[in-house]
Amino acid sequence: MNISENLYLNFHAHKQEPADDEIVIQSLFLHDNLITPKSDKIFFTSGLHPWHANQLSVKEIEYKLTKLIETKSIIAVGEAGLDKLKGPDLETQERVFKAHIKVAEKYSLPVIVHSVKTHNEILKLKIDLNSNVPWVLHHFNGSKQQALDLIDHGFYLSLSYHIDNGNSRLSQYLGELPIDKIFLETDDFNVDIKNLYKVASKKFNIPDQELRKQLIKNLKKLINE
Numbered sequence: 056m057n058i059s060e061n062l063y064l065n066f067h068a069h070k071q072e073p074a075d076d077e078i079v080i081q082s083l084f085l086h087d088n089l090i091t092p093k094s095d096k097i098f099f100t101s102g103l104h105p106w107h108a109n110q111l112s113v114k115e116i117e118y119k120l121t122k123l124i125e126t127k128s129i130i131a132v133g134e135a136g137l138d139k140l141k142g143p144d145l146e147t148q149e150r151v152f153k154a155h156i157k158v159a160e161k162y163s164l165p166v167i168v169h170s171v172k173t174h175n176e177i178l179k180l181k182i183d184l185n186s187n188v189p190w191v192l193h194h195f196n197g198s199k200q201q202a203l204d205l206i207d208h209g210f211y212l213s214l215s216y217h218i219d220n221g222n223s224r225l226s227q228y229l230g231e232l233p234i235d236k237i238f239l240e241t242d243d244f245n246v247d248i249k250n251l252y253k254v255a256s257k258k259f260n261i262p263d264q265e266l267r268k269q270l271i272k273n274l275k276k277l278i279n280e
């Protein structure tokens with residue numbers, strides 16, 4: 056994978072297209088059966104979102120993910136995970152999430168994790184399943200202690216507009232996080248990824264260009280490139 060270090064990496068989005076100086080990782084819904092056209096500016100991940108956890112059986116999930124991986128259509132598994140506020144019961148969500156982990160482990164791919172009010176459950180699963188592939192918790196906006204605990208257990212954190220909200224706790228401690236465990240993302244929101252780089256480069260006290268380089272480096276490490 057030949058990615059220029061000068062590009063702004065948008066680590067997690069859904070339909071957003073990259074501008075000329077951006078690359079974007081689009082998260083596709085596994086049950087949508089989307090074809091994934093190859094591009095050097097857009098990469099894909101796919102998973103059954105916890106909101107849709109009752110749309111496919113475990114067998115179907117394994118089959119579909121395996122096909123996407125073997126055709127090299129995706130660079131990571133997910134998003135998948137747990138959500139206490141939305142979707143079917145947690146038991147169903149957990150069964151579906153575990154199916155993703157099993158496939159990710161088999162192919163040594165990272166996992167993009169959706170977690171709403173379930174950070175403790177997610178961390179416990181990573182430990183209990185003894186999962187050795189990296190998990191990236193996207194749209195993270197937890198406490199500093201949660202951030203450090205997750206990072207200690209092999210997680211990366213992908214951060215969104217909360218870093219630009221002076222009232223969020225994340226914006227208070229962002230600069231203290233290890234920069235090699237961080238990504239930035241728009242998710243499905245109408246935010247400018249470049250603005251997030253601007254905010255984060257101030258917090259980490261490094262030039263915007265260095266931050267771009269660092270996050271591309273993080274991506275390459277994540278996917279073993």
Ligand SMILES: [Zn+2]
Binds near residue numbers: 134169170193194
């Ligand atoms: Zn999500």
